[in-house]
Amino acid sequence: MSDQQTYLLGLDAGNTVIKAVLFDLQGRQVAMHALDGQSSTPQPGYVERDLNELWANAKTAIRNCIDAAGIAPSQIAAVGCAGHGNGLYLVDRDGEPLIGIQSLDTRAADLAAELAEAHGDAMHEICLQKPWPSQTPVLLAWIKRHRPEIYAQVGSVMLCKDFINFKLTGLRTSDISDMSGCGLLRMPDCIYDDELLALYGLEDARGMLPWLFDPADVAGTISAQSAEATGLADGTPVVGGYFDVVSSAMGSGVVEAGQASIICGTWSINQVFSSTPVVDPGVFMVAGFGRARFVNIEASATSAANLEWYVREFIERGEHHDDPFGYCNGRVAEVTPAADDPYFHPFLYGSGQGAEYRAGFYGIAGWHGESHMLRALYEGVMFEHRRHIEVLRSAGVEFNSAVLSGGGSRSPVWPQMFADGLGVPVTVAEAQETGALGAAIGAGLGAGLFADYEAGIAAMTRSRASFTPDTEMQSHYDKRYSRYLQLSEAMRPLWAQH
Numbered sequence: 001m002s003d004q005q006t007y008l009l010g011l012d013a014g015n016t017v018i019k020a021v022l023f024d025l026q027g028r029q030v031a032m033h034a035l036d037g038q039s040s041t042p043q044p045g046y047v048e049r050d051l052n053e054l055w056a057n058a059k060t061a062i063r064n065c066i067d068a069a070g071i072a073p074s075q076i077a078a079v080g081c082a083g084h085g086n087g088l089y090l091v092d093r094d095g096e097p098l099i100g101i102q103s104l105d106t107r108a109a110d111l112a113a114e115l116a117e118a119h120g121d122a123m124h125e126i127c128l129q130k131p132w133p134s135q136t137p138v139l140l141a142w143i144k145r146h147r148p149e150i151y152a153q154v155g156s157v158m159l160c161k162d163f164i165n166f167k168l169t170g171l172r173t174s175d176i177s178d179m180s181g182c183g184l185l186r187m188p189d190c191i192y193d194d195e196l197l198a199l200y201g202l203e204d205a206r207g208m209l210p211w212l213f214d215p216a217d218v219a220g221t222i223s224a225q226s227a228e229a230t231g232l233a234d235g236t237p238v239v240g241g242y243f244d245v246v247s248s249a250m251g252s253g254v255v256e257a258g259q260a261s262i263i264c265g266t267w268s269i270n271q272v273f274s275s276t277p278v279v280d281p282g283v284f285m286v287a288g289f290g291r292a293r294f295v296n297i298e299a300s301a302t303s304a305a306n307l308e309w310y311v312r313e314f315i316e317r318g319e320h321h322d323d324p325f326g327y328c329n330g331r332v333a334e335v336t337p338a339a340d341d342p343y344f345h346p347f348l349y350g351s352g353q354g355a356e357y358r359a360g361f362y363g364i365a366g367w368h369g370e371s372h373m374l375r376a377l378y379e380g381v382m383f384e385h386r387r388h389i390e391v392l393r394s395a396g397v398e399f400n401s402a403v404l405s406g407g408g409s410r411s412p413v414w415p416q417m418f419a420d421g422l423g424v425p426v427t428v429a430e431a432q433e434t435g436a437l438g439a440a441i442g443a444g445l446g447a448g449l450f451a452d453y454e455a456g457i458a459a460m461t462r463s464r465a466s467f468t469p470d471t472e473m474q475s476h477y478d479k480r481y482s483r484y485l486q487l488s489e490a491m492r493p494l495w496a497q498h
Helices: 051-069 109-127 136-146 160-169 176-181 194-199 203-208 224-230 244-251 305-315 324-333 370-394 414-422 434-446 453-460 471-495
Strands: 007-013 017-024 029-036 076-083 088-092 097-101 154-158 173-175 211-213 218-221 237-239 260-264 268-274 285-290 293-300 343-345 360-362 402-405 426-429 463-467
Touching: 007 051, 007 160, 007 244, 007 434, 017 051, 017 434, 029 051, 051 097, 051 160, 051 224, 076 160, 076 244, 076 434, 088 136, 088 160, 109 136, 109 194, 136 154, 154 160, 154 203, 160 173, 160 218, 160 224, 160 237, 173 176, 173 218, 176 211, 176 244, 176 285, 194 203, 237 434, 244 260, 244 268, 244 285, 244 293, 244 402, 244 434, 260 370, 260 414, 268 370, 293 370, 305 324, 305 370, 324 370, 343 370, 343 471, 370 414, 370 471, 402 414, 414 426, 414 463, 414 471, 434 453
Parallel strands: 007 076, 076 237, 173 211, 260 402, 402 426
Antiparallel strands: 007 017, 017 029, 088 097, 088 154, 218 237, 260 268, 268 293, 285 293, 343 360, 426 463
8 A cells, every 4th residue: 555645543442342443534444453341240230341452452452453454554644542431441550450340230239229319310410410320420439339359449530441542552442422411521522520529529539530531532652561562653633532432423424413313223323413411310411522512412331232143042042143233134024014023122231210220021922933023123112213213302412314324334234224213314424434434534633634523524435325215114113112112111110021
């Protein structure tokens, strides 16, 4: 490749997978390397990771990506990192890892309920969130109460991508999108707040919080030590980075006020961008990522994670499939939708409405087979996305089209189901690695390659396909969605008995 060409490196750190993706300035993917790490569950409800493994995987992914591209490291203008929001990543005063808690962890459920009862309204007035189990400050408060020996050693509180940036630059930094997304900033100012910390019972934690940056501002440069470890050039700029739901929206082409991004991935992410934050206690969270740039988010772990579970437990068990997800898509496509199709509640990992919620199939008859079960699962996931979107609309958030991304967007049947069920045109982004692409776009801003987000997104994103709602199917889904909600209400008393 030309030694004159300029590239941007986007890193995307999920709950287990770390991806390094190299893009040119037109957003074309040049090379990628991904590694899957391990989670541990030392007790029920605990989901942790080894931070040394995370950094080891990040180093390998970066080096192998650069090697695969065959470019000089000096051609990389800047690095941007996106990571899963919330959870808790702690290092001691010497920068050594203490604990890594992922965003699927529920150990702090009782404490979250306690804090919500005592201070939920006051917290929402400040940060536009109420406490929930894997929220970063709630987990930190849990550590303070239940693991005081760890709390006493804490040097810095980080999120996933902050730990990677720390290892890259040697600096303890975070950004406003991640820190607002985890309920640690006063909104809409996007600044730390001592009153808010006190409500969490963390009056003494102010000194543990990292320096705060705008996501697209340069927060540091690649250190000599990390350059040797990763193959990056010493001194390469590293931007503050992103809460991954924001970067995924950007990588799918969404950034302007009134635009909607739906991410059908492990989590059901439903977000609409705005110039001012929505103030409504019914909305899950609001994150800021720049001046007059906010994203209003409704989310829960109720999306494609349900299909991943089905594939793991039933498709791959006892028989190898080269393309298990393709198999599922094919079975769903076989079904002609009918009024008496089964229903599915996608609550394998609980719900934002209550940790006691459980998944289930309903209305199965003797003439139904696996294809009907899978179609019910796909539909149930879409219905829960729709429920989240209706929460946003009830709060006054308006939009009339959406961009779908995440693993579910690659299905040949799910995007049309979303268009029909939500009643709006749905576009699917061309890029598959939207989180890494969004982080790379931010890196381009930090390096001065783009004037603003709009220019970066215009240069580096494109759509792959569009889906228009079918009027007949809209009517079909409207009726079934009403029944879906009725089933949820009918089951709540039983779920509460667990």
